[in-house]
Amino acid sequence: ALPNRVTLCDVGPRDGLQNEKQVVAAADKVELIHRLQAAGIRRLEATSFVSPKWVPQMGDNAEVMAGIQRRSDVAYAVLVPNAKGLEAALPTRPDEIVVFTAASEAFAQKNINCSIAESIERFAPVVAQAKAAGIKVRAALSCAIGCPYEGDIHPDKVDAVAAQLAAIGVDHIGVSDTIGVGTPRRIQQALERALKHFPLHEVSGHYHDTYGQALANVYASLEVGVSTFDASVGGLGGCPYAKGATGNVATEDVVFMLNGLGIETGVDLDGLVDAAAFISGVLGRPPVSRVARAVLAK
Ligand code: HMG
Numbered sequence: 001a002l003p004n005r006v007t008l009c010d011v012g013p014r015d016g017l018q019n020e021k022q023v024v025a026a027a028d029k030v031e032l033i034h035r036l037q038a039a040g041i042r043r044l045e046a047t048s049f050v051s052p053k054w055v056p057q058m059g060d061n062a063e064v065m066a067g068i069q070r071r072s073d074v075a076y077a078v079l080v081p082n083a084k085g086l087e088a089a090l091p092t093r094p095d096e097i098v099v100f101t102a103a104s105e106a107f108a109q110k111n112i113n114c115s116i117a118e119s120i121e122r123f124a125p126v127v128a129q130a131k132a133a134g135i136k137v138r139a140a141l142s143c144a145i146g147c148p149y150e151g152d153i154h155p156d157k158v159d160a161v162a163a164q165l166a167a168i169g170v171d172h173i174g175v176s177d178t179i180g181v182g183t184p185r186r187i188q189q190a191l192e193r194a195l196k197h198f199p200l201h202e203v204s205g206h207y208h209d210t211y212g213q214a215l216a217n218v219y220a221s222l223e224v225g226v227s228t229f230d231a232s233v234g235g236l237g238g239c240p241y242a243k244g245a246t247g248n249v250a251t252e253d254v255v256f257m258l259n260g261l262g263i264e265t266g267v268d269l270d271g272l273v274d275a276a277a278f279i280s281g282v283l284g285r286p287p288v289s290r291v292a293r294a295v296l297a298k
């Protein structure tokens with residue numbers, strides 16, 4: 001049987017907006033977050049504390065965090081690549097931090113300028129410090145299926161890096177298909193490797209939709225019991241270090257499918273479409289998600 005409840009983490013404000021060419025005002029990011037929480041989203045990635053030289057779009061991280069009218073039932077997560085990032089993030093009181101590495105050496109080098117082994121070494125004290133401060137630590141494992149530089153990634157790589165992340169005390173792993181090349185069986189194989197090192201409720205799927213496989217991959221993940229997913233309102237997103245990769249699976253597309261399956265999310269579809277329409281207006285282009293387009297055309 002499939003899980004009867006799914007938890008969605010909307011990564012639109014972070015993954016969605018980190019890749020935009022145009023500057024998006026902090027006030028618009030905050031408004032997007034407010035609309036997401038009004039729609040019933042209870043976990044979201046608000047921003048990232050990375051180097052503004054690397055990703056200028058997230059340079060307003062502290063301003064965004066300060067502008068949010070917090071709800072006590074919403075978990076606000078931020079990306080943190082190193083100790084300097086944690087130091088900057090802590091005063092903004094995130095509920096969760098997300099450290100991020102890759103199952104591909106080449107991608108780790110391009111994205112965080114170090115090897116996988118160095119990233120684990122770098123994260124160990126960050127994880128310890130965050131947990132001592134009562135902050136949950138998630139890890140994103142990029143290129144769990146394929147890499148823009150190395151091609152196919154073997155599930156053994158997922159296994160090995162997941163083991164290292166568990167060993168340094170990371171609470172949760174997000175199996176990430178950065179470039180959207182995963183197909184259902186390959187996704188299940190990657191998840192099964194992560195599940196050797198993390199409990200079922202601490203493994204999530206983060207699927208980009210570049211090749212149109214993301215929704216099928218969410219379904220395939222449900223089949224192996226995984227019930228936590230990242231998704232991005234309006235299908236926004238991409239990674240500056242994975243050229244041509246498009247957005248995450250759209251939150252509203254996932255919610256529509258789960259509604260049809262009778263699986264609870266606590267998220268209101270109309271509210272999500274409203275959030276998608278809002279950010280699309282800011283960006284000056286229609287949402288890419290099929291559900292948002294269909295609902296808005298009515
Ligand atoms: P580096 O250049 O090797 O860092 O970058 P460094 O330690 O040598 O420091 C160089 C300069 O950066 C110094 O400043 C530091 O102070 C500063 P300077 O002395 O030259 O003036 N610096 C920082 N500033 C602010 N915040 C920080 C920070 N750290 C150093 N945290 C670094 C290494 C990791 C910082 C860099 O490579 C970086 O910021 N990378 C982040 C890239 C990124 O954000 N990628 C997108 C997010 S990941 C993603 O999208 C994938 C995901 O969605 C899952 C999936 O789909 O796969 C999560």
Ligand code: MG
Nearest residue numbers: 015178238239
């Ligand atoms: Mg991503």
